[in-house]
Amino acid sequence: MSPFVSRFAPSPTGLLHRGHAFSALTAYAAALEVGGRFLLRIEDIDAQRCRPQFEAAIYSDLAWLGLNWEQPVRRQSDHLEKYTAVLESLRARGLIYRCFRTRAEVADAIGAAPHGMPAAYIGAPLAAKEEAKALDEGRSFAWRLSLAAARREVRFENLDFVEEGAGPEGQCGLLKADPTAAGDVVLGRKDLGVAYHLAVVVDDAFQGVSHVIRGQDLFEAVPVQRLLQALLGLPAPTYRHHRLLLGPDGKKYSKRDQAQTLEDIRNQGLTAADLRAELGF
Numbered sequence: 001m002s003p004f005v006s007r008f009a010p011s012p013t014g015l016l017h018r019g020h021a022f023s024a025l026t027a028y029a030a031a032l033e034v035g036g037r038f039l040l041r042i043e044d045i046d047a048q049r050c051r052p053q054f055e056a057a058i059y060s061d062l063a064w065l066g067l068n069w070e071q072p073v074r075r076q077s078d079h080l081e082k083y084t085a086v087l088e089s090l091r092a093r094g095l096i097y098r099c100f101r102t103r104a105e106v107a108d109a110i111g112a113a114p115h116g117m118p119a120a121y122i123g124a125p126l127a128a129k130e131e132a133k134a135l136d137e138g139r140s141f142a143w144r145l146s147l148a149a150a151r152r153e154v155r156f157e158n159l160d161f162v163e164e165g166a167g168p169e170g171q172c173g174l175l176k177a178d179p180t181a182a183g184d185v186v187l188g189r190k191d192l193g194v195a196y197h198l199a200v201v202v203d204d205a206f207q208g209v210s211h212v213i214r215g216q217d218l219f220e221a222v223p224v225q226r227l228l229q230a231l232l233g234l235p236a237p238t239y240r241h242h243r244l245l246l247g248p249d250g251k252k253y254s255k256r257d258q259a260q261t262l263e264d265i266r267n268q269g270l271t272a273a274d275l276r277a278e279l280g281f
Helices: 018-033 052-065 076-092 103-111 128-136 147-151 196-206 216-232 262-267 272-278
Strands: 005-008 037-042 096-099 142-145 160-163 173-176 186-189 211-215 238-242
Touching: 005 018, 005 211, 018 037, 018 052, 018 211, 018 238, 018 262, 018 272, 037 052, 037 076, 052 262, 052 272, 076 096, 076 142, 076 186, 076 196, 076 216, 096 128, 096 186, 142 216, 160 216, 186 196, 196 216, 211 216, 216 238
Parallel strands: 005 037, 160 238, 211 238
Antiparallel strands: 096 142, 142 186, 160 173
């Protein structure tokens, strides 16, 4: 039996809040319960939004909560060449294509789809001359996974995953992973490098993560990640999605809504033990 390995993988784009604490403690407690390993990973591929002070705060907040993690911590920004090489391997196999459409143009294309079609973008590469012209003009582009090309290598009906937690509608057990609902997802950008789906799949496999324990807001990411695992010949972890922690307003805690941070909670005199008890640990 492979060892139990869980992870907590925050992005240093802001300070951690109660929702982060709940997710980190959930993954940590799961590993502790079975004598497994717990990893901390810093997902900092978004160089425009990530900040060193937020990364430092992550370490301080998690240590205050009483968590211990293995060293060294994997920082995605230290492994960009690895992700780029994987992206290039997909390009060489004809599985990704350059998409020069802007976000507004993509939204228009989705809106113009025939009635009954899924609300996801399905595109196609430009003709060689058009693509060469766009590149000469220096136009920005995104690398998109071609579902049409992927379908020639993977039988989508055979994609599944084990859910030990629960999806937003209570889904659990052995579930089908149909990636078509997501459309041709972005795996990289000319100006920003690789995207979340590709980096997380590569990292989970490299680090031997056996159980991906995270919030239900990421449940819909599983089918795309399962497809990438199949295309890249990577093992499929077991998934365990947990409920989302809600604030007094009934909304999930988020950085965008300026949820009370762990730093604020600590400064107000609440102890780590108090917070753990509040969160059910």
